[in-house]
Amino acid sequence: MRRTHVVIHMDEQFRKGAMVxxxxxxxxxxxxxxLPQAVSIVLSLFIGGxxxxxxxxxxxxxxxxxxxxxxxWLKPFVLILLGLxxxxxxxxxxxxxxxxxxIYFLLDGFASVTFALDLRPLRGWGWVLFNGIVSLALGVIFxxxxxxxxxxxxxxxxxxxxxxxxxxxxxxxxAARD
Numbered sequence: 001m002r003r004t005h006v007v008i009h010m011d012e013q014f015r016k017g018a019m020v021x022x023x024x025x026x027x028x029x030x031x032x033x034x035l036p037q038a039v040s041i042v043l044s045l046f047i048g049g050x051x052x053x054x055x056x057x058x059x060x061x062x063x064x065x066x067x068x069x070x071x072x073w074l075k076p077f078v079l080i081l082l083g084l085x086x087x088x089x090x091x092x093x094x095x096x097x098x099x100x101x102x103i104y105f106l107l108d109g110f111a112s113v114t115f116a117l118d119l120r121p122l123r124g125w126g127w128v129l130f131n132g133i134v135s136l137a138l139g140v141i142f143x144x145x146x147x148x149x150x151x152x153x154x155x156x157x158x159x160x161x162x163x164x165x166x167x168x169x170x171x172x173x174x175a176a177r178d
Contacts, residue, residue: 019170021169035155040155043094052080059076102143105157108161113133116131
């Protein structure tokens with residue numbers, strides 16, 4: 001069976017976009033590594049806030065057109081309640097977020113490794129492979145330490161992941177220059 005490789009046209013626009021995106025991801029990753037507990041709490045509060053706002057938006061929609069049915073009020077009630085629980089208990093939410101991140105890191109790692117293998121003839125493919133291996137390792141490390149270390153580990157692991165995503169993009173952008 002013949003193996004085909006993905007061909008990516010790396011023009012000047014791609015190169016610049018990859019380098020800017022890579023640099024921004026690296027900065028965000030370093031901030032998250034340096035302030036892991038703050039990032040974990042902020043992520044939890046942000047998610048809680050989004051759920052509350054979503055619940056309010058859905059409640060407004062129910063009030064505007066379907067207020068007679070108590071079943072119409074179930075979704076906004078659940079969204080607002082869940083958002084408030086997360087916002088009022090951000091450390092518990094960080095533990096749940098940590099478990100979701102385990103799933104993300106494992107899937108991201110698998111996707112990056114397979115993508116790197118498709119990119120293999122191109123320069124910079126090794127960085128994408130390395131990024132995938134790092135994501136897989138982060139998923140396993142997080143799974144071993146969960147839930148006890150979730151409050152600071154969420155920020156650290158998100159930071160490491162962002163840092164290596166940025167390095168991989170920067171490497172692809174620099175390879176496109178040649």
